[in-house]
Amino acid sequence: MKKLGTLFIVTVLLALGACNSSGSKERFLPPSTGGINSLMVVMDTELWRGPVGEKIREEFAAQIVGLPQIEPKFSLTQIPPKVFKGTTTHSRSLLYVEQDSTSLAHIKNDAYSKPQKVAVVTGPTEEVLIKNLDSLADRAIKEFKANEIAEAQKRFERSLSKDKALEEEFGIQLNVPSLYKVGRRENKFVWMDIQIPKGTMNIIAYEMPWDYFNNDSTFVEDIVRMRDSIGKSFIPGPYENTYMITEKAFAPYVFPAEIGGKKAAEVKGVWEIHGYPMAGPFLTYIINDKENNRKMIIEGFTFAPSEAKRDYMFELEAILKTIKFDSDLPKG
Structure with missing residues (x-):
């Protein structure tokens, strides 16, 4: 031996x-x-x-x-x-x-x-x-x-989406596979998704004011409040008055991160549908974009009932980590 x-x-x-x-x-x-x-x-x-x-x-x-x-x-x-x-x-x-x-x-x-x-x-x-x-x-x-x-x-990267919705709305670029399609775009909100055998994989992007999170002691509660507000406004469930929220039973996990060359918070947890039995994992990056005086939010979430979700979420993480900010790219 x-x-x-x-x-x-x-x-x-x-x-x-x-x-x-x-x-x-x-x-x-x-x-x-x-x-x-x-x-x-x-x-x-x-x-x-x-x-x-x-x-x-x-x-x-x-x-x-x-x-x-x-x-x-x-x-x-x-x-x-x-x-x-x-x-x-x-x-x-x-x-x-x-x-x-x-x-x-x-x-x-x-x-x-x-x-x-x-x-x-x-x-x-x-x-x-x-x-x-x-x-x-x-x-x-x-x-x-x-x-x-x-x-x-x-x-x-062998086949990337040429859609400009993220760049036009937020001045950001993501390497998103071409099979993902924009399904909703309005009021500084973009939602892209792809069909998988038993559900969907999703990417959403939006922005919040720079001072939205101004108290460390309420940071997790503010994240949940933000996600629930966005879910209610933009991510409906299958029936009237149903919409995405953060799972109530457990608080999400929050970690320090760096993404796109900027400091960020990485948030992992489970989403659910208010008023309907649907749920799945999400991964959110809250990025300190001081140059544009905002918090840039990008998130991936999966709906795949009775399926393993690790590799789906890993693909979404890999996509989100390709983010680039137009303001940081060389001019000309």
Whole structure:
């Protein structure tokens, strides 16, 4: 087992060193493979079944906040080191864990394919492996996710919408796949959606006054008040006097963020229809657009009853994160 771990580490370091020592010659790397939000875990099966594997599942398959049902951050596939060869080495996101005399916890880029993130964790005992996993998990998850966002964006950039509604209404640009269509546009409000097998994926945009959120102690309540007001005015339910609101049972989650080069708040939660049994997840960005003296709001939400929603929401997040402001773009 120790030889396998050392061999893997040496192979990765030699492969990466080849890039640096070849001068202007760039080493050929095949394109990486794998489904969005999938993670290949290379480790001994006995370790996978024990406390080390449990630690990996606890960190990398943890429940995503803001979804109405339990869904993992990544879909994990475990293989033993002896079958880690050929196309299995081309996985876009790799976690290699090996019990070895060397203690390591680091991340390498493009070791076998491109783009690729390889997190390597080794240690002489299970206790050290768990400790190293704990020290690396947050960073690895962040880098894996950023790599997945970039891959999702690359996939839908092949065919983008040419609709100018967002630019004309708000002076913003989003890379929205061409299958999304504008269904409503009025009074500084734009709603785009796409049909999916059992529902819809939606993007909305609107703006609020710069000083709309002027009290940190009521920030979450103000977000709910804002979303409920917009829902009542622009997002009707299936029957009269029904409309979208923020789920009453649980407050949304709020995180600091940066998007489009500006500070923002990221809001995750569940929407529901007032007066009718419909619900689903939403992701909202409240962006500090000081140049235009406003809060720019962009949101994605999904309606897909009885379906997994992680990857739908991930696509919406990837779209929203392409935002650019005309005021920030070079003139001429």
